Amino acid sequence: MSTREETRQRVIDAAIDLLTREGRDAVTTRAVADAAGLQPPAIYRLFGDKEGLLDAVAEHGFTEFLASKRVDPDPPDPIADLRAGWDVAAEFGLSHPALFTLMYAEPSRTASPAFEAGMRILMGRIRRLAAGGWLRVEERLAAQIIHATVRGAVLTWLSLPEDRRDPALLTALREAMVTAVTHQEPAVREKGPAGAARALRAALSDQETLSGAEQHLLREWLDRLAAEG
Structure with a gap:
């Protein structure tokens, strides 16, 4: 150095x-x-200037937070992995209250390289949920819900007098997040593109968004993907 x-x-x-x-x-x-x-x-x-200094402090915080993240590329239980990731974020905020508040005080600070690296880890976790048929909402929306609930949980906790801080608040908000972004059971039972193709093919008859020609073409693609499994 x-x-x-x-x-x-x-x-x-x-x-x-x-x-x-x-x-x-x-x-x-x-x-x-x-x-x-x-x-x-x-x-x-x-x-x-002073804002440049505060930006550097926030970037240091995002870097520390990134180092605290635990990444399992193939978790045995993706829902438990989602909960664990949320808990790590909440624990960081509760352990570094002033730093966490500074990090999220202004939207511009979340454009930092370390923040973006952390978001890529989160999007990877969400992509695994989607691939397994667990995801209830679109991936970007899922990331926003996860990020908003953990940030809101920490900032709300910190705003409360110490004698009114109930750990049940954090648990309730975490479980609300899980319910909002995931299904109780995976929509896809088989891993990989073939299983997802079979699940989507089975659901096509219940939708009215695509025209008949579009449905025919999509079924042809899904049949080819399903056959590879």
Whole structure:
């Protein structure tokens, strides 16, 4: 790590320490510079301005969160895997309340590279649910529901007085998310494209969206996919 990178990280660490101990209002350029053993102009050279510093702190938070994620490319129980991923996100937020609040305070901060990497992990989890016939809604909507419920759960928990924080709140919101995005039983019993093709082919007679010609063409494609299994 170069001297500049080391100094930059020292400033970020100082800002996180102030944020954690004293709240966001305590994170001024002068206070951070003093805590890092630097002069205030150094903050501007490294981060541009205070918002640039806060963006860097948020990116550090997203990177830490990404490192906490556990990824199983082929979980034996995809619903349990979904719950576990939600719990990891909630636990991170409850363990880093000030940092979590800063990370999600402004939509622009969720454009960070680490946030996007975390979303790719989430989309992979959702894609496995879809492939197994578990997914109730479209994949992007599922990601939005999962993300919104865990963020809302953490921020609501943090807004409550400590004597009113009931763990049942977190469990209820997690289970509401599971119910919203998944079926109780998989719509596809067989793994892979062949099983999915058979399930979709069986359901075609119940829909009226496609024309007769479109249904005929789709059945031809599905028959070819089903035959490969």
